[in-house]
Amino acid sequence: xxxxRLSEFHHVVSQNRTLSSKALTIALxxxxxxFTSHSTLSSLLDTLILCLQNPASNDTNHxxxxxxxxxxxxxxxxxxxxxxxxxxxxxxxxxxxxLFLSLCFGQSxxxxxxxxxxxxxxxxxxxxxxxxxxxxxxxxxxNIREVALDGLVELSNCIVVEDQSLIEGCYFRAVELLFDCExxxxxxxxxxxxxxxxxxxxxxxxxxxxxxxxTVFVQLCSMVRDMDMKLRVVAFDALGKIRMVSEDILLxxxxxxxxxxxxxxxxxxxxxxxxLTLPASGAAFAFVHGLEDEFHEVRRSACRSLCMLTxxxxxxxxxxxxxxxxxxxxxxxxxxxxxxETIHFMAISDHLKVEEAHLHMFLGTLLDRSDSIRSAARxxxxxxxxxxxxxxxxxxxxxxxxxxxxxxxxxxxxxxIFKLGRTHGKFVGSIIRExxxxxxxxxxxxxxxxxxxxxxxLVLAIxxxxxxxxxxxxxxxxxxxxxxxxxxxxxxxxxxxxxxNTLLAYLSHCSRFxxxxxxEFFKGEEPALQLDKSDVLLCxxxxxxxxxxxxSPLLDCLANLHxxxxxCVKIVLRKISDIWRLIELGCMGEVIQTLxxxxxxxxxxxxxxxxxxxxxxxxxxYIQVIKLLGKVWTRIxxxxxxxxxxxxxxxxxxxxxxxxxxxxxYRFIGLSKDEELHLLExxxxxxxxxxxxxxxxxxxxxxxxxxxxxxxxxxxxxxEAIELSSFILDLQKLLCExxxxxxxxxxxxxxxxxxxxxxxxxxIVLSGEIKHLEAELNVRDNNFQNxxxxxxxxxxxxxxxIMLYNLTSEKRLWLTMxxxxxxxxxxxxxxxxxEGCDEIRKFTFVAPFYGTPRVTYFSxxxxxxxxxxxxxxxxxxxxxxxKPELSFLCKEIEVHLSTPVN
Numbered sequence: 001x002x003x004x005r006l007s008e009f010h011h012v013v014s015q016n017r018t019l020s021s022k023a024l025t026i027a028l029x030x031x032x033x034x035f036t037s038h039s040t041l042s043s044l045l046d047t048l049i050l051c052l053q054n055p056a057s058n059d060t061n062h063x064x065x066x067x068x069x070x071x072x073x074x075x076x077x078x079x080x081x082x083x084x085x086x087x088x089x090x091x092x093x094x095x096x097x098x099l100f101l102s103l104c105f106g107q108s109x110x111x112x113x114x115x116x117x118x119x120x121x122x123x124x125x126x127x128x129x130x131x132x133x134x135x136x137x138x139x140x141x142x143n144i145r146e147v148a149l150d151g152l153v154e155l156s157n158c159i160v161v162e163d164q165s166l167i168e169g170c171y172f173r174a175v176e177l178l179f180d181c182e183x184x185x186x187x188x189x190x191x192x193x194x195x196x197x198x199x200x201x202x203x204x205x206x207x208x209x210x211x212x213x214x215t216v217f218v219q220l221c222s223m224v225r226d227m228d229m230k231l232r233v234v235a236f237d238a239l240g241k242i243r244m245v246s247e248d249i250l251l252x253x254x255x256x257x258x259x260x261x262x263x264x265x266x267x268x269x270x271x272x273x274x275x276l277t278l279p280a281s282g283a284a285f286a287f288v289h290g291l292e293d294e295f296h297e298v299r300r301s302a303c304r305s306l307c308m309l310t311x312x313x314x315x316x317x318x319x320x321x322x323x324x325x326x327x328x329x330x331x332x333x334x335x336x337x338x339x340x341e342t343i344h345f346m347a348i349s350d351h352l353k354v355e356e357a358h359l360h361m362f363l364g365t366l367l368d369r370s371d372s373i374r375s376a377a378r379x380x381x382x383x384x385x386x387x388x389x390x391x392x393x394x395x396x397x398x399x400x401x402x403x404x405x406x407x408x409x410x411x412x413x414x415x416x417i418f419k420l421g422r423t424h425g426k427f428v429g430s431i432i433r434e435x436x437x438x439x440x441x442x443x444x445x446x447x448x449x450x451x452x453x454x455x456x457x458l459v460l461a462i463x464x465x466x467x468x469x470x471x472x473x474x475x476x477x478x479x480x481x482x483x484x485x486x487x488x489x490x491x492x493x494x495x496x497x498x499x500x501n502t503l504l505a506y507l508s509h510c511s512r513f514x515x516x517x518x519x520e521f522f523k524g525e526e527p528a529l530q531l532d533k534s535d536v537l538l539c540x541x542x543x544x545x546x547x548x549x550x551x552s553p554l555l556d557c558l559a560n561l562h563x564x565x566x567x568c569v570k571i572v573l574r575k576i577s578d579i580w581r582l583i584e585l586g587c588m589g590e591v592i593q594t595l596x597x598x599x600x601x602x603x604x605x606x607x608x609x610x611x612x613x614x615x616x617x618x619x620x621x622y623i624q625v626i627k628l629l630g631k632v633w634t635r636i637x638x639x640x641x642x643x644x645x646x647x648x649x650x651x652x653x654x655x656x657x658x659x660x661x662x663x664x665x666y667r668f669i670g671l672s673k674d675e676e677l678h679l680l681e682x683x684x685x686x687x688x689x690x691x692x693x694x695x696x697x698x699x700x701x702x703x704x705x706x707x708x709x710x711x712x713x714x715x716x717x718x719x720e721a722i723e724l725s726s727f728i729l730d731l732q733k734l735l736c737e738x739x740x741x742x743x744x745x746x747x748x749x750x751x752x753x754x755x756x757x758x759x760x761x762x763x764i765v766l767s768g769e770i771k772h773l774e775a776e777l778n779v780r781d782n783n784f785q786n787x788x789x790x791x792x793x794x795x796x797x798x799x800x801x802i803m804l805y806n807l808t809s810e811k812r813l814w815l816t817m818x819x820x821x822x823x824x825x826x827x828x829x830x831x832x833x834x835e836g837c838d839e840i841r842k843f844t845f846v847a848p849f850y851g852t853p854r855v856t857y858f859s860x861x862x863x864x865x866x867x868x869x870x871x872x873x874x875x876x877x878x879x880x881x882x883k884p885e886l887s888f889l890c891k892e893i894e895v896h897l898s899t900p901v902n
Contacts, residue, residue: 005030006040013047027069100124104132109141116147119154126159130170137173142182149174149188156195164203171196172268175219179273183228190223190231194238201244207824213244214280215267221253221283222271224290224302233301236290240305243651250309250316253286254323265820291323296332303327303335307342310351311649317351325361333370340365340376347383349631349649350592354384359391363398367405374402374409378416383589385423392427395420396460403452410452414459414493421463423589432461432475439482458483459490465510480511565605565612566766569619572598573764576626580761583630584637595627614668614770614806621664622764625682628657636693654690661686666868666887667773669806677716678764681728683709685759688731692753699749703738706752710735727759773811775864775889776803787896792854797846798895802864804841807831807889812867814886815847817860825851829864852897860895863888 005026012023030036030044051066104112116136119129133155136148152170161167174192177185197216204212220242223235248261262280269278290302306324310317327339343362346352354362365377378399386392396417403413421428432439438454439461461479483490484507491500498506575598582591602623605616632653661683671679684706691702710732716722734755738748778801782788790796800815807813813829827847834843849860868885 002030002033002036002040006043009044010047013051024069031069097124097128101128101132104136109144112136113141113143113147116144116151119151126155130155130159130161130166134170134173137177142180142185145177145180146182146184146188149177149185149192153188153191153195156192156199161199162203164200167196167199167203171200175270178219178223179270183231186223186226186228187231187234190220190234190238193219194241198241207818210244210246211267213242214246214249215269215278217242217245217249218267218278218280218283219269221286222269222278224286229293229295229298232290232293232295232298236298236301236305239286240308242309245309245312247313247315249280249283250313251319252280252283254288254316254319256285256288258284287320288323291327296330296335299327299330299332299335300338303338303342307338307345308649310342310346311349311652314351317346317349318353321346321352321354321358325358328361328365333373336365336368336370336373337376340373340380344376344380344383347380347385348588352384354386354391356391356394359386359394363394366398366402371409374406375412378402378409378412382416382419382423385593386427389427389430392420392424393431396431400453400456403456407452410489411493411495414456414490415497417456417459418463418494418497421460423593425464428460428464429475432457432479436476436479439479455486455489458486459493462490462507462510477511480507483507484511566615568605569602569615569766572602572619573622573766576623577761577763579626579630583633586634586637588630588634591630592627595623599623614670614772615766617772617774618664618668618766618770621660625657625660625664626761628653628660629682629685632657632689636689650689650693654686657682657686662885663887666866666885667889669771669773670767670769672767673716673722675764675766677713677722677724678762680709680713680716681725681762684713684728684731685756688752688755692749692756703748706731707735725758725760725762727755730758731755771806773807773866773889774805775807775813777801777862777864777890777893779893779895782896784896787857787898789900790852790897792852792856792899794852795848795850796852796897797848798860798862799844799846800862801844802829802842804831804836804889806839807841807866808838813889814865814867815845815862816865816886816888817847817849817862819851819853819858819860823851825849857896857898860897861892862895863892864890 009023009026009030012020012026027044027048030040048066048069100115104115106112116133119133129151133148133151136144137152139145139148152174156170171193174189174196177189178193180186180189193216197212197219201209201213201216217239220235220238224232224239226232226235248259252259252262258279258281262283265280267278267280270276271278271282287302287306291299291306293299293302303324306320310320321343324339324343328336330336330339343352362377362381365373366381368374368377381395381399384395386395399413399417399420402409435457438451439457458479461475462483464475484504487500487504487507491498491503494503576595579591579594599620602616602619605612632650635650635653661679664679687702687706687709690697691699691706710728713724713728717724731752734751738751779788779798780801788796788798804813809831811831813831815827815829816824817827818824829845831841834841834845836842852858865886865888868887
């Protein structure tokens, strides 16, 4: 039957080398039949291509039908074959690229549009496709310009372009078309600017990367006030994909006026069709315009984009809270829901600071008529840190009103109240004392527990023993006995925390004691991570002395402050290894709160001992790494946060982790082999997470980095007998499998993801002999009102007061000086020329700055950096680069200079 149909098809075509309706029907039936043999499809395909090459046919519909059949006769390439478009089962329809070009430049606009829209299906060299698509962005037909831009977007995701000038050419061509007269072309241009801008940022290094990222961001901001509603949505969606933006640019999007930091800045781009420069002030009020847009689709997109960018800057998040609270009164349910999701995301990212005025507006959503809005509001409330008792009372009162007006929310409300009480245990006792009469039996001994409010108060009361802030339980023990009478009702609300039998045992246990621990009842939910009394719980400052002292009798008897600090740090680090279980369970709010409290307590220690300073600095940076690592882990593996892990937040967090690990590796001396191995293991984890879950990651470079770190681990093990973790052992086996297999990128990434199942945070034990390499930099009596004098265009000498700690003369230090974050000048500091011991070296150094701009006033950003010229540099590089790695030893200072006034 198949051969008969094919023979009939050839007979019909042979009569006239064009396809009649009958021939089209036969060809379509053969192509769509899954049992048609490869030989038949190949023969059919050859005939179709001959029809395309028929010069006698200028019928555009004919060409369109034939190309459609050719396209349908072979499947599109899978995602892994992004660079080579191969045909898995049939002949190549465009092996002769002349055919593709002749059809593209033929008279049929329909055929041309079809070909450009389906470029990824055809086996044409990417370089040729890129040239053709760029050319057709200037086609007189708007629909051709549109599909050419769409094709450029598709190519940007499936080819590797190493020529930066070519990337810039595609980017700026898309920028030109942002001001096309056709709405559809402008929409496609926004997508092209976003995608080629991403490649442009990735192709640059260091400061240029940040500059280009700001450029793309501001360029997209210029489109959020376009007349086309759909384009505004696309523009805000694109803004949310930006991974790196300067804080001053972000703040400009919330301000109508040009901020001082952005007033003079300009970028390469277009503000209008005629204005070929792009001022940073073009970003002014971008988000406010979007959130006040007349169309709810735009408001929702702007809110979603704002959500993604709050992870970039805490200050931006703080400024955005006021606008977000206004969005909670929006007419559209989807916009209100997106605003709540944004606030929730800010809360779990630890970037939300809620004032009492904000809280009143937020709590109103608990009485919203929409079930989804109320549920989202409750989910957000349990993630917010309420600063004082008054705010906590407002939250509980609002939940009680929610229960009163919407009794169907009872089970969900009980869980929220329990979790809120668990994270604000110090306030619960005050609330319960005020309402205790409601919980007490009447004179007749009857309990008024048919009242939902009373049961909710019981749920609040029983949350205290599992609070992070628990001390002596201030809730009367009989309250837990009262809760037993409503066991079934309460357990329905707390089903995902504890089952009914365990809850009964917990309530019975707590009803007998005023000091309780719930660790045996709330597995995974019990924050039993506070330092035990037998160790050391907190260090506090005395009222009559600035020296830190510890409340534990164990540490009070230690000989000196160094021993006390070291012991306290060791206890904290031991507890951090226990906290990983909570991170795996997704309890990141509790983890952040605990880590923050430990960090605050360790920060209270002060000492002049280099060893003490080093141990404290190492512990504080280690706590920060674990907090960031926990956020990454939770976003990837916790179901409630999976929606966020593709929004650029992971890249920001992993970038911070890598930066801190690099500082820890280079700026601490005296690390033991075990301590080095611990840092290397976390580096490996960060690399695997980046490679497995970031689409922008360069696979080959990242895999090489993993192999480099693994090789360093092997060298450590050769030097000393060190036991490797199961994670490292499993990863080393997988690296061997990857090296010996010919699998594609996706298969190898999947292999690496398997190793994450073996990771568990091991305890790190510090040797106590760690020293921290750091510096202090100052210019005496210099500020905005008292600038240093300079003559425009001539070099100027700047007198720096420098203090160095633990830096030997062999270290190579540089002063880095830059104006407005642009070009950086380096001045070498030869430590052999300055007196002082290695532990502390203090001197004055007059540094020349040659690039004085032709202005009357400017500020200079200055920092001290150290070269990292060791074999370990490759641990932190993703690409081959001859430049030495720099580690910055102090905070950047600002030097103010002004021309003298006659």
